[in-house]
Each structure stands twice: as C-alpha cells, then as structure tokens.
Amino acid sequence: MRIVPSSSSAHIDTVLSHAGDLPPLGARFDPLIARSWKRCIQDYGLDPAQPAPPRFVARQVLLDHQDQADELLNVARAGVEQLYRHIAELGYVVLLTDSRGITVQFLGDPDDEAAHRKTGLYLGADWSEDHAGTCAVGTCIKEQQALTCHHHDHFSAHHIGLTCTAVPIFNAQGQLLAVLDISALHSPPSKDSQTFALQLVKQYARMIEDAYFLRRYRDQHILCLDSSREFVLINRHYLLALAEDGSLLAANTAGRRLLAQCALELPVRPSALAPKVNVQQLFDCELSDVFNIPYASADHVRAFRTHRQNALYFAALMEPRRTPPSALDASGGAPRCALDELADDDPLMRKLLARAKRLSSEPLNILLNGETGTGKERLARALHDSGRRATAPFVAINCAAMPESLIESELFGYQPGTFTGARSKGMRGLIQQADGGTLFLDEIGDMPLHLQTRLLRVLAEQEVMPLGADKPIKVDLRVIAASHRDLRQMSDAGQFREDLYYRLNGATLKLPALRERADKGYLIERLFRELSEQRQRPPRLRGDAMSALLGYAWPGNIRELRNVLQYALATCEGEEITVDDLPEECLPSLKLRPAPAVAQAMTVAADPAAQLAECLRRHRWNVSAAARELSLSRPTVYRWMRVYQIVPPNAQE
DSSP states (O other): OOOOHHHHHHHHHHHHHSSSSSSSOOTTTTTHHHHHHHHHHTTTTTTTEEEEEEBOHHHHHHHHHHHHHHHHHHHHHHHHHHHHHGGGGGGGEEEETTSSSBBEEOOOGGGHHHHHHTTTTTTTBOOOHHHHOHHHHHHHHTTSOOOEEGGSSSSSSSGGTTTEEEEEEEESSSOOOEEEEESSSSOOOOOOGGGHHHHHHHHHHOOOOOOOOHHHHTEEEEEESSSSTHHHHOOOOOOEOOOSSEEEEEOOOHHHHHHTTTTTOEEEOOSSSSSOHHHHHSSSSOHHHTTTHHHHHHTOOOOOOBTOOOEEEEEEHHHHHHHOOOBBTTOOOOOGGGGGGGGGHHHHHHHHHHHHHHTTTTTEEOOOOOOOOEEHHHHHHHHHHSSSTTTTTTTEETTTTTHHHHHHHHHHHHHHHHTTTOOOOOOEEEEHHTTSEOOOOOOOGGGHHHHHHHHHHHHHEEEEEETTTOOEOOOOOOEEEEEEEEEHHHTTTTSSSSHHHHHTTTEEEEEEOOOGGGGGHHHHHHHHHHTTTTTSSSSEOOOHHHHHHSSSOOHHHHHHHEEEEEEEEOOOOSSEGGGGOOOOGGGGOOOOOOHHHHHHOOOOOOOOOHHHHHHHHHHHHHHHHHHHHTTTHHHHHHHHHHTOOOOOOOOOO
C-alpha cells in the first residue's frame, strides 16, 4: 500500500471535496480552478491520488507539432528569449506550447534539467488538461484566458510544488494559436507573489501575438490605434488590417474587442459570401481620410471618433510591403542599384549604403574595414557595379592569399624574358587589366612594404611599370582596398606606409559584424535563395532551423553563414532543412547531455564521447533507442558517432 505524504493527502481531500456537486465552493477558491478540478474528475476520469507522470511526445511527433507551429515559432523566438532573460535569475523557465498543449519551445537552466524533466517542464511535454489535470497551460487552453496555477491549485499532487503562469496567444480570427507560460520549481507560498509574473507574461504574449499579426498582414494596410497620440506609433494597441476598398480583413485581440464594443464582428473564416465590415462603419470618416493619414499631419497621426460610443482614437497607418523590382523599375527606369541588395532594415547598413551610393561614381579610392567574412569583396563589387565604371573590368586580388614572390609580377606584370620561367610573350599585370575599371585589393595590410612603395607610385602617377620594362604604361583605375586590421595603427607602428594609407583612404566604409546586424533574417534568406536556385527542387528552410541560425553568434560572419547553408543543403535528405541538418557548432544549446536516468549512473566528469558510447552499448547499438533517450534525432547521433569515431562492434572489422 502506497503511503501518501500528509501535504499531498490534504490536497487530495480538498480537490475531491470541491470538485464534486455536494458542498458549495468556498470563497477562497478560484471558480476557474474549481471548474477545472470538476472537469478532471467528471470528464477525464483523473484521480488526484494517482497522479500520472509527465508525458513527452516522441521526437517525430514533436517535430510535426513544431512544423505546424513553424511560422509562429519563427516570430516568437525573439520574444521568448527576451522574456527568459528577464526571469532566468529568479529560477523560472519559459514554455511555448501549441494549441494542444505540446511544448514546442523551451528555455531553462541546463543545470536544473533533471528536475525540469521530472516535473514535465521541458521540450515535448504534453500539458493538455485531460492528461496533466489542472495546470496553467491546460486550463488556459480550456478557459481561453490568462491565469496563474499556484501550488495547490494544481489537480495533481505531483505538481503542487510548482507555480505556473500562462497566457493565451490568438490569431487574427480569435482562434487559439499557442500558450506562453513561465514556471518555477520553487516560489513563495502566497499566490499574490505571482501577480507581477502574470502581467509580465501578458505583455510578452501580446508582443508575440501582435508581431505574428504584423507578419501575416504585411502585404495589407494596417491601421494602428491608441487612446494616446504620443504613443500610437510606439504602443500600437489596436491593429486592424485593411483592404484597398476599406473593408476590415482582420484584427488583433484588442482590435476585436474594440469592434465588439461598436457592435461589429469580423467573420471567423473570411469568404466572398461573408458580409464585409468597412472601416467607415467603425469611424465617422471618409475612406480617403484613412489612406491619407501618412500625409495629414507632421507626426503622421490622425484622430477619429467611433460611431457608436463617440470615443476618440488616434490612428497611424502602416502601408503594405512592396515587392522590390528584380531588374528594371516598374516605370521602365534604370536598373536597381546593386548596393540595395546588400541589406534590408539594419540602421548601420542603411547609413553605410547611403554613403556608398554617393561615392560610387566619385573618383576617390575607398578603404573598406570590417571583420573577416563581413562581405567586403561583395561591397566592393556592388560599388563598382553601381558607378560609372560598371561596364569596365573589376579585378580582385587577395594580398594575404598570394605568395609574396608572386605579388609583384601578378600586380605589375612583366615583359618577355624578364626572368626564368616567365611567359614568352610577357604578362599584363592585374593593375593594367583593371584599366578603366576598379582594382580591389583585399587584405591590403598583408602587402609587403617594398610593394607598398610601388603601389603608391601607381596611385600617385596613374601609371604602372611592368617588370623588365623601360617605360611606364598609363592606366585609369580606381582602387578599393580592404582589411580586417587597423591600418592607422599599423601605420603608427611602422608596419604600413603612412603615405599609402592616406592615398587609399579617400573615404572609409566600415562593415558591421553579422552578429551586430538587425537584418540577419534577410541575409539568411537571400543567401539561401542564391545557393539553392540551381537545384530543381530546392528544400525550404524550416522555422526551427531559422531560429537556430538567428540565435547563433557567427564569429566567421557572412562567410561562415554561407558555409553553414551549403552544408545544410548538402546533408538535407528531405524537402525541408531542419535544425538537425545544421552543423553542431551552430547549436550551442543542443550540446549532448544524458537523460536524467543516465546522469544518475554516470559521473559528472564523463566526456560526451563516453556518454554517447555508454548509451549506445546499453541499447545494444540501437541508434533509434539511444536517440530517444538522449532527445536527439538519429542523424545527429550518427553525426556525433562520426565526430567521436565511435564504431559499432559489428562494423569494426
């Protein structure tokens, strides 16, 4: 006979006495919690005295759930990570579940992983009410409202030590999309201690919901409303998506409440037969008043009053995303500037590219600076293609990659018979080949000092003297030089000619590192399109892979990003690239860790190779079974086996 602890026994008695129909509910019991207890017993047949252990869905099932929530996960990633940074030091974890209660995203302290798994606070856990009983996520799904399930509010005695706060996230039609939850293993006994937690999660749930709305309707006009003129552009409390005829297509949660207050309602499933709701039914205005908001006043804000309540709201209008022209402008104008392709909405890059456009046709030498791999050669090429020299040659040379003995002959060329092994007809150097166009010198800081002197003469005199020649050859060229090193500092140290530095430095453009850029998503998508366009059926980049790529620090910058995408395209076996198709170094949060049962049987000092080998031996080299225990995919386990050179006994001969 199982002995139930006294605290659990008292909790069980309380649940049973208040979940039935016999005694009236006490004033101290939340009716929402009481309704859930009643459902657990009467509808699901759950027994608080026999709590079910946490249930985790299989790896493939989890991937299916993540796939279905793919677009939301892509949008929610930043909000979930930001929320976790606020609460991590207080011992909370963050869970994002789908509408069925399956945890599709999780952030928590790896040191507490065993305890989190034991209570179900982990990726892949099923928190539906019909399995887990009264809990924040499951009850939030049933009641469609925010709540805190604190300690003894939980139905299961297995969960009475937890405090959990969950808030629903809805789509534009008011249907449940997901649940955002924060939970802690330990907390003060009073439920009032979680009041701030509830407000914080509500704030982030609204941010995620609105970001999802803005993404879904970015091709439509979006009317942003607030009761304050000063905050409408920042707060954007009410969001309404508008068609060109002024009909309302969708609204966020606050927007639907506003419509309800004005006796208006959008159809759950918009169709041609459904009656339209027009913005003029909401506000006392003309349609032109709405679409002219960006031009109506200096602050791009306009005031409107509702018909029904005569309530005042201030409005701003977000215009639809415009599809950028691919080659010629729609009006038949000039080709789109090559510099425009290098960035999207990053402030540093916008400022840099605006300056680059002004410099593209100027007769100035340009110095590009930035970390290795930030795209200096691509910027140099775009500068060339955007200027008046676009039809002339663009010649690039990497001063760091070429042997010192060859730089002089490659740059300046030579006459026939100048040295043993030379071409019988001589050779035009790269400087001469760039005549009329652009010479790009990458890693100019690695050019030997004696060649710097010769290059300085070329720039000063606009003429080149090939090796073995007795008279110079006139050239017309522009030099774009690049370096990841500080040439000014090298010049002060005597490692780079000061006069050459000033000759090259007609203007300086400094490229930001990839980790500092706000448009990483644009760069990932652009490079992915470039690399996959040659394939007949290119795979798509799934949301979990995109989230991992966005969260990675990219020490190798854009060059490393290109390599990672090429690797993923080469190793992907299906129609989509998932997180398991990325190199291990891009997944710092997915380091190999043993499951709790394994951890108890192993020392803390055991290395990952030993952990994996032990797990495989215990499962008689069944990779699928080992992958399930380690919460990894089979391809990832095979990849780890290759990395650590772990070979099954039957394959060692």
